[in-house]
Amino acid sequence: MVRSSTLVGILLLAIVGTGLLYVGWHTMSSGAEATCSVCGRPVHAESRADGVVDGREQTFCCAACALRAREQTGADVKISSVRDYELGQALAPAAAYFVVGSQINLCMREHVHMDAHKEASTMEFDRCSPSVLAFGSQTAATRFRAENGGAVQTLAELQDSYR
Ligand SMILES: [Zn+2]
Numbered sequence: 001m002v003r004s005s006t007l008v009g010i011l012l013l014a015i016v017g018t019g020l021l022y023v024g025w026h027t028m029s030s031g032a033e034a035t036c037s038v039c040g041r042p043v044h045a046e047s048r049a050d051g052v053v054d055g056r057e058q059t060f061c062c063a064a065c066a067l068r069a070r071e072q073t074g075a076d077v078k079i080s081s082v083r084d085y086e087l088g089q090a091l092a093p094a095a096a097y098f099v100v101g102s103q104i105n106l107c108m109r110e111h112v113h114m115d116a117h118k119e120a121s122t123m124e125f126d127r128c129s130p131s132v133l134a135f136g137s138q139t140a141a142t143r144f145r146a147e148n149g150g151a152v153q154t155l156a157e158l159q160d161s162y163r
Contacts, residue, residue, distance in 0.1 A: 034048075034059055035061075036059065036060050036061035036065055037053070037058035037059055037060060038058070038060060038061075038065050038066070038068075038069045038127075039061060039065055039107075039127055039128070041061045041065075041107050041128070042061070043059055043060070043061050044061065044062075044106040044107075045083060045088050046083060046085045046086075046088060046106060046133070047061065047062040047063075047083065047085065047106045047107065047131075047132075047133060047134075048060070048061070048062070048082070048083045049061075049062060049063040049065075049066050049079050049081070049082045049083070049093075049134075050079070050080050050081045050082075050090075051066050051077055051078050051079040051080050051081075052076075052077075052078045052080060053069065053075050053076065053077050053078075054075050054076050055076075060079075061106075061107045061128060062106065062107050062128050062131065062132055062133075063079060063082055063093075063098065063132040063134065063158070064107075064127070064128045064129065064130065064131060064132040065107065065127055065128050066079050067079075067132070067158065067159065067162040068127040068128075068162065070162065071162045071163070072127075079093045079155075080093070081093065082096055082098075082134040083134060084096075084134060084135060084136045084140075085099075085133040085134060085135060085144070086135065086136075086140060086144075087136065089136070091134055091136055093134070093155045094155050095136075096134040096135065096136065096155065097134070097135045097136075097137065097138050097140070097141035097152055097153075097154065098132050098133065098134055098135070098141070098152070098153045098154070098155065098158050099132075099133050099135065099141050099144050099145050099148070099150045099151070099152055099153075100130050100131070100132050100150050100151050100152075100153050100158060100161075101130035101131065101149070101150040101151060102130075102131055102133065102144065102145065102148035102149050102150035103148050103149050103150075104131060104133065104148050105128065105129060105130075105131035106131070107126075107128035107129075107131070108126055108128060108129060108131070130150070131150075132158065138152065
């Protein structure tokens with residue numbers, strides 16, 4: 001009797017241990033700790049952009065950061081997908097509607113935490129400002145703009161403002 005209960009105990013431990021390992025691995029691999037390839041800021045699921053820079057796959061904290069990288073370094077930055085701000089789903093950039101310069105800037109919020117001694121100023125340069133958020137439909141973008149300000153742009157219009 002003692003032996004079998006010990007065996008059950010060991011088995012249970014093994015199962016729990018394997019489960020914990022899996023949860024740990026899953027958390028790591030799901031990109032919960034992802035940071036921007038360019039600026040190192042945490043990547044928010046709602047503003048994330050993925051792209052290819054000079055042939056290498058990279059993840060950006062937001063589309064603004066990716067476009068700024070192209071403008072500043074002249075690198076060949078291709079944005080391959082952006083995230084719907086409301087739904088968190090990947091969108092093809094060409095099919096997305098972008099709200100530029102709204103009052104919502106997920107990257108700047110982090111920035112304020114990191115530089116608490118600096119006064120938050122709208123005049124201060126920030127590579128992730130003005131904010132760029134993507135939406136899957138013009139209706140959703142327009143509704144967001146009505147509440148948070150900014151301008152609705154297509155990818156082509158957005159890229160033009162970063163040249
Ligand atoms: Zn960034």
